[in-house]
Amino acid sequence: MSNGSGFAAKLARPNILELQPYRCARDDYSEGILLDANENAWGPPIDAQEILERYPDPYQIPLKEKMAAFRGEGVKPENIFVGVGSDEAIDLLFRIFCVPGKDKVITTPPTYGMYKVCAKVNDVEIVNVPLTPDFDIVVPDIIAALTPNVKMIFLCSPGNPTAKSLPLEDIEAVAQQAPNVLVIVDEAYVDFSQSSAICLLSKYPNVCVLQTLSKAFGMAAIRCGFCFGAPDVIQLLNNVKAPYNINQLTSKMALQALEEDSLKKLQSNIQGVLVERAVVAAALEQLEFVVKVYHSDANFLLFRVQQSAKAVYQYMADHCGVVSRYRGTELHCDECIRVTIGTPEDNKAFLDALQKAYQIVTQQQ
Ligand SMILES: Cc1ncc(COP(=O)(O)O)c(C=O)c1O
Structure with a gap:
């Protein structure tokens, strides 16, 4: 060949x-x-x-x-x-x-x-x-x-x-x-x-x-x-x-x-995700235990908490039904969690779960 x-x-x-x-x-x-x-x-x-x-x-x-x-x-x-x-x-x-x-x-x-x-x-x-x-x-x-x-x-x-x-x-x-x-x-x-x-x-x-x-x-x-x-x-x-x-x-x-119609819908879905990304990023910035929210060009956010990221991630999944991704084992990502931007309801559930999980996990320690 x-x-x-x-x-x-x-x-x-x-x-x-x-x-x-x-x-x-x-x-x-x-x-x-x-x-x-x-x-x-x-x-x-x-x-x-x-x-x-x-x-x-x-x-x-x-x-x-x-x-x-x-x-x-x-x-x-x-x-x-x-x-x-x-x-x-x-x-x-x-x-x-x-x-x-x-x-x-x-x-x-x-x-x-x-x-x-x-x-x-x-x-x-x-x-x-x-x-x-x-x-x-x-x-x-x-x-x-x-x-x-x-x-x-x-x-x-x-x-x-x-x-x-x-x-x-x-x-x-x-x-x-x-x-x-x-x-x-x-x-x-x-x-x-x-x-x-x-x-x-x-x-x-x-x-x-x-x-x-x-x-x-x-x-x-x-x-x-x-x-x-x-x-x-x-x-x-x-x-x-x-x-x-x-x-x-x-x-x-x-x-x-x-198809043309689908591509229009694609653009409006993307815009929806971008708006929600800004909403979630702003909400994370307001939380005193969130040390850093990284800039995002994607449909997810990477953020760092003061401590216990793994336990927080696990608590959210096991007790709040909200599944994010612990990334703390990756280089430069200590105490980091990655969360995908979902629907407005998903995102609200995530933000509520995060605050609850952080409070409970850090109180236990
Ligand atoms: C950076 C990156 N590349 C590729 C993929 C895989 O994409 P696909 O579903 O097209 O196999 C992913 C999926 O998470 C990804 O994050």
Whole structure:
């Protein structure tokens, strides 16, 4: 399988470059009496609105076209991989670019936990280049950590759990100064923020951007994520993925979500979350036991309490039915809790629970 002499061909594992991708029955014929894929023309044993007996489209071109139009910046379908959430793309990138037991990736803790999990699964070493206590990347430190075996750099913007967008100049500086490494910008929360690195794709073949329908689109259940990148990188993702990774129901709903009316509703939902984010942040700032509320470019807030964050988080979950996330074990996040912005009722319940939990937990100590 030839992948030209581009960036991907220089970085990918030789076995991946040689790979002859699986050929689906539908690659040869897609019309007629289809008796070529061992499906069951008698149909499913349930009353379904959808055609369920046929394998779904392995290429998802209409979805890619709609997503390309939505994101703009000259993005074309050949710049887009569609995955079972962005988590699928993360795992495939490890499998494509990192030789197990030999290659390494750079991450910038505190950051999203799946990079570490995928690294472990694929027997790839993580090189940690910490964020500053203000949650910025340190470009010279990232560049200093490069070795010939570092194949990928994961930058999360807006970050999880930091909630902070990285300045585009910093991301570009990394892409520019690490031209032989794949720089992956995880933008799961991008629709709540102001800036995206998609504009860097036309300039830097070593940049990939991950996005998802799980967050602002509110469609975590359908598992649909995207990797945007240079066509040769995207081609490798398509070669390696399971042939029918995106199921028919997911595809249909994702297409629906990108219709004009849905996009209007998306914007109003985002505005609603942003208004509530400001309300919750202001309420947290008023609490004397809250030491810091971090700036947020996402749909969650990270905040620090004076003491006992873990016990407070646990009390809220066990006794108030309000589940947040204790993040105190993450770098620079001691005594920190991360809370997702919910509906106004959810948020009020959270603020009440937090005050009650803090009072009871600290009285007991
Ligand atoms: C930073 C980040 N990236 C990726 C994901 C995974 O997204 P998906 O649902 O598309 O797999 C998450 C989910 O929490 C996330 O926080």
